[in-house]
Amino acid sequence: MNNSPRFIVIDDDTFNNALCTMVIGKVWKDANVLTFHDPTQGFDYIVSEYPEMKVGEPAILLLDINMPLLDGWEFLDNFIEILEKRKDTIDGRLIIYVLSSSVDKKDIEKAGVYTIVTDYLIKPITKDTISRISIPTKS
Numbered sequence: 001m002n003n004s005p006r007f008i009v010i011d012d013d014t015f016n017n018a019l020c021t022m023v024i025g026k027v028w029k030d031a032n033v034l035t036f037h038d039p040t041q042g043f044d045y046i047v048s049e050y051p052e053m054k055v056g057e058p059a060i061l062l063l064d065i066n067m068p069l070l071d072g073w074e075f076l077d078n079f080i081e082i083l084e085k086r087k088d089t090i091d092g093r094l095i096i097y098v099l100s101s102s103v104d105k106k107d108i109e110k111a112g113v114y115t116i117v118t119d120y121l122i123k124p125i126t127k128d129t130i131s132r133i134s135i136p137t138k139s
Contacts, residue, residue, distance in 0.1 A: 004030040005135045006057075010042035010075070011035075011064035011099070016123060020062060020099075023125050028135070039070040046094070047082055055092035060133060062099040062121070065107060072098060076114050083116075090116060097121050097133070 005028050009020045017035035024031045036042030046061065053059055065072030076096075083089060090096070098111040101123040111120040121129055 004028070004032055006059040007031060007033045007062065008042070008046065008059055009033065009035040009062045009099075010039055010046075010067075010072075011062070012037050012039060012067040012069075013064070016064070016125075020125050020130075023127055023130050027127055027130050039064075039067045039072075039075060043070055043075055043078065046079065050090055050094050051088070053093035056136065058090075058093050058095050058136060060135070061094055061096045062125075063096060065098055065100045065111075066102065072100070073110070076116065080114075080116065092136075095133075099123060099125065 005024075007020070007024050009017050011017055011020075014037045017037060021033045021035060024033050034045075036045065050059075063072050063075060070078075096114075096117050097119050098107075098117055099121045100107060102108075103122060108120045111117050
């Protein structure tokens, strides 16, 4: 059993991806962080890998919303559509956080409409913000 937290960061800003990796590593030294600066590649990875993720040992997805090619809202809509077609759920396998520089109340409220989104986090990520994320552990 692997108790190291797993993070997937999807953001077209490579600096933010590096910052997330650094900050996550300061909070959880043994964390496994995978980043994607191309949201379509990140989407393809999530779609192909989430069914294989172990229930009870979920990966944490930090998803930006303002990206070219595929923004975070399109990502979520497309992913929900796939889940519905597969009659599947991410419960216990993937925990999704929106991570955005937008402080617009409409974006924060919109994220809250998505039942698969756990919370809305504001960039830049900090140790305080990332340590508020609860990592489920198996006993």
